[in-house]
Amino acid sequence: xxxxxxxxxxxxxxxxxxxxxxxxxxxxxxxxxxxxxxxxxxxxxxxxxxxxxxxxxxxxxxxxxxxxxxxxxxxxxxxxxxxxxxxxxxxxxxxxxxxxxxxxxxxxxxxxxxxxxxxxxxxxxxxxxxxxxxxxxxxxxxxxxxxxxxxxxxxxxxxxxxxxxxxxxxxxxxxxxxxxxxxxxxxxxxxxxxxxxxxxxxxxxxxxxxxxxxxxxxxxxxxxxxxxxxxxxxxxxxxxxxxxxxxxxxxxxxxxxxxxxxxxxxxxxxxxxxxxxxxxxxxxxxxxxxxxxxxxxxxxxxxxxxxxxxxxxxxxxxxxxxxxxxxxxxxxxxxxxxxxxxxxxxxxxxxx
Amino acid sequence: xxxxxxxxxxxxxxxxxxxxxxxxxxxxxxxxxxxxxxxxxxxxxxxxxxxxxxxxxxxxxxxxxxxxxxxxxxxxxxxxxxxxxxxxxxxxxxxxxxxxxxxxxxxxxxxxxxxxxxxxxxxxxxxxxxxxxxxxxxxxxxxxxxxxxxxxxxxxxxxxxxxxxxxxxxxxxxxxxxxxxxxxxxxxxxxxxxxxxxxxxxxxxxxxxxxxxxxxxxxxxxxxxxxxxxxxxxxxxxxxxxxxxxxxxxxxxxxxxxxxxxxxxxxxxxxxxxxxxxxxxxxxxxxxxxxxxxxxxxxxxxxxxxxxxxxxxxxxxxxxxxxxxxxxxxxxxxxxxxxxxxxxxxxxxxxx
Numbered sequence: 001x002x003x004x005x006x007x008x009x010x011x012x013x014x015x016x017x018x019x020x021x022x023x024x025x026x027x028x029x030x031x032x033x034x035x036x037x038x039x040x041x042x043x044x045x046x047x048x049x050x051x052x053x054x055x056x057x058x059x060x061x062x063x064x065x066x067x068x069x070x071x072x073x074x075x076x077x078x079x080x081x082x083x084x085x086x087x088x089x090x091x092x093x094x095x096x097x098x099x100x101x102x103x104x105x106x107x108x109x110x111x112x113x114x115x116x117x118x119x120x121x122x123x124x125x126x127x128x129x130x131x132x133x134x135x136x137x138x139x140x141x142x143x144x145x146x147x148x149x150x151x152x153x154x155x156x157x158x159x160x161x162x163x164x165x166x167x168x169x170x171x172x173x174x175x176x177x178x179x180x181x182x183x184x185x186x187x188x189x190x191x192x193x194x195x196x197x198x199x200x201x202x203x204x205x206x207x208x209x210x211x212x213x214x215x216x217x218x219x220x221x222x223x224x225x226x227x228x229x230x231x232x233x234x235x236x237x238x239x240x241x242x243x244x245x246x247x248x249x250x251x252x253x254x255x256x257x258x259x260x261x262x263x264x265x266x267x268x269x270x271x272x273x274x275x276x277x278x279x280x281x282x283x284x285x286x287x288x289x290x291x292x293x294x295x296x297x298x299x300x301x302x303x304x305x306x307x308x309x310x311x312x313x314x315x316x317x318x319x320x321x322x323x324x325x326x327x328x329x330x331x332x333x334x335x336x337x338x339x340x341x342x343x344x345x346x347x348x349x350x351x352x
Numbered sequence: 353x354x355x356x357x358x359x360x361x362x363x364x365x366x367x368x369x370x371x372x373x374x375x376x377x378x379x380x381x382x383x384x385x386x387x388x389x390x391x392x393x394x395x396x397x398x399x400x401x402x403x404x405x406x407x408x409x410x411x412x413x414x415x416x417x418x419x420x421x422x423x424x425x426x427x428x429x430x431x432x433x434x435x436x437x438x439x440x441x442x443x444x445x446x447x448x449x450x451x452x453x454x455x456x457x458x459x460x461x462x463x464x465x466x467x468x469x470x471x472x473x474x475x476x477x478x479x480x481x482x483x484x485x486x487x488x489x490x491x492x493x494x495x496x497x498x499x500x501x502x503x504x505x506x507x508x509x510x511x512x513x514x515x516x517x518x519x520x521x522x523x524x525x526x527x528x529x530x531x532x533x534x535x536x537x538x539x540x541x542x543x544x545x546x547x548x549x550x551x552x553x554x555x556x557x558x559x560x561x562x563x564x565x566x567x568x569x570x571x572x573x574x575x576x577x578x579x580x581x582x583x584x585x586x587x588x589x590x591x592x593x594x595x596x597x598x599x600x601x602x603x604x605x606x607x608x609x610x611x612x613x614x615x616x617x618x619x620x621x622x623x624x625x626x627x628x629x630x631x632x633x634x635x636x637x638x639x640x641x642x643x644x645x646x647x648x649x650x651x652x653x654x655x656x657x658x659x660x661x662x663x664x665x666x667x668x669x670x671x672x673x674x675x676x677x678x679x680x681x682x683x684x685x686x687x688x689x690x691x692x693x694x695x696x697x698x699x700x701x702x703x704x
């Protein structure tokens with residue numbers, strides 16, 4: 001991957017860094033066969049204001065608090081710098097985008113280095129004029145960019161007009177080393193696609209972070225709200241189970257109409273019509289067996305803490321060894337859009 | 353696929369057959385864009401005896417009852433002809449296997465034709481001396497074999513010594529037409545692999561049937577039982593969500609030590625040592641949004657009935673259109689065993 005400048009440190013270097021930081025998270029004897037290393041993650045569920053600078057300041061405050069509580073890796077929600085602006089299509093909103101590396105990664109890198117934490121930050125990336133991505137950056141505990149992931153699956157449905165704003169990612173799925181462990185980043189809509197979780201886990205990710213902006217249409221909430229939240233949590237828990245990894249869904253909270261204050265001080269007058277979106281919070285951490293080990297409320301800002309235990313990953317995968325039995329000889333047709341019944345096609349197994 | 357004799361009828365033929373049968377399940381006007389067709393499935397959760405003939409007779413009785421209750425397609429549990437014999441490795445047990453087509457498919461075919469139902473039957477297939485499969489046969493409502501699926505993912509862990517008995521399937525993943533609808537068959541361990549569900553759904557399956565034999569080790573049940581059942585149900589519900597299809601898990605129930613009466617009348621004296629396995633029942637049907645719409649108990653024989661509503665599949669997929677957004681350009685590495693971090697590799701996206 002020609003992604004110069006974005007390569008993470010080696011895990012060994014990262015561990016040395018962690019030792020420098022004087023923490024006592026290290027239980028690992030690297031000479032043993034089973035890795036007993038543990039680290040803590042902090043999931044920031046937050047509410048967004050119309051002013052991006054205020055949101056950024058709030059995010060910094062939350063990261064500091066998560067670090068104070070013991071988090072080694074802190075994940076912020078999707079596009080935390082702004083209200084969820086994709087509720088309508090407006091070309092002025094591309095002004096929110098920024099380069100990566102850029103102002104946000106520079107400031108968050110400094111913060112990460114100061115606090116000795118890694119940070120997963122979801123940003124609106126301006127790659128070139130007219131070319132924008134929904135991008136998750138992993139900042140290592142020394143402040144360097146360890147990984148850049150560009151959201152691969154882009155939704156588009158009423159009040160989530162993301163195909164207007166975001167070019168689908170072209171860096172593939174990614175796991176990267178941080179000072180504490182190897183993590184995978186995916187973003188929101190990616191969570192509905194088992195392929196993304198699989199391809200990230202196969203790169204050795206110990207945890208999949210899903211910064212997210214998902215909520216209820218107020219008119220649907222009574223009838224479908226519980227089922228929608230449950231489906232969202234269920235499919236992510238299933239990624240944990242299928243792959244024997246931790247999974248974190250990190251969502252925003254609060255009712256928003258997509259109000260955005262741009263750099264010139266104006267608050268855009270095109271507040272999305274209607275009742276807005278009620279972002280459903282409910283951030284959670286699932287263990288490698290799909291058990292919810294931490295969960296936030298649906299209506300408040302919270303910092304969720306959870307422990308990543310590499311021994312539990314090993315134990316879970318030994319007991320239910322799915323990675324051993326995958327039929328990789330038969331999965332190639334997964335690269336097809338549909339296997340139309342009306343057309344003849346070769347078998348996807350090894351028959352002739 | 354060179355599987356002559358196993359090709360299903362076209363769906364059109366099947367529908368004609370259904371009309372002949374005089375049912376009133378048909379709401380479809382084939383000229384409209386949205387298919388409003390509905391049909392009923394019956395899931396047989398049953399207990400197994402040492403005598404295969406007694407089990408077969410019980411299965412026939414259950415199929416008759418399911419048909420009487422209105423089921424159009426009836427699914428039996430995995431390897432319903434015997435107690436779960438894979439609790440130990442014993443070459444005499446290969447005597448349980450039979451050809452397909454063979455005695456079971458002949459008798460079940462007659463039953464299907466008589467009752468005008470389709471039947472999904474999981475059988476121990478003898479393909480050649482020394483070559484056996486764990487096979488699910490779909491019998492159409494005219495008695496013909498509509499599809500043969502050989503279990504692709506084979507487990508092997510304490511008391512589930514399946515790799516000794518079953519050669520991994522070589523027919524790939526399959527959806528087939530029946531008189532009532534297009535169905536996919538997978539078997540037990542397959543349920544842990546999102547790839548199998550995806551490849552079956554992409555062939556147009558409206559429902560995935562998972563005949564199953566899964567249970568608790570009595571020593572583990574108190575500590576892990578609830579989480580194990582929950583993980584099992586969760587990952588199958590996730591297949592429903594990811595693919596917008598119905599999913600049926602059809603399990604056996606009861607404590608077994610793998611007692612088997614062979615054709616010569618002897619009951620094998622090698623009853624598996626220890627406390628046996630407690631098959632956990634809990635068969636269920638999930639709708640395309642992952643909601644459980646029917647669920648059986650953990651300790652009793654039951655016939656679960658549920659409706660398959662093609663309009664709900666269409667509606668669910670229109671609302672959360674995951675099939676539209678799959679990144680088929682980036683999924684090819686899913687055919688790899690692992691994407692080892694220590695090796696360089698090309699990106700799985702479209703970057704260079």
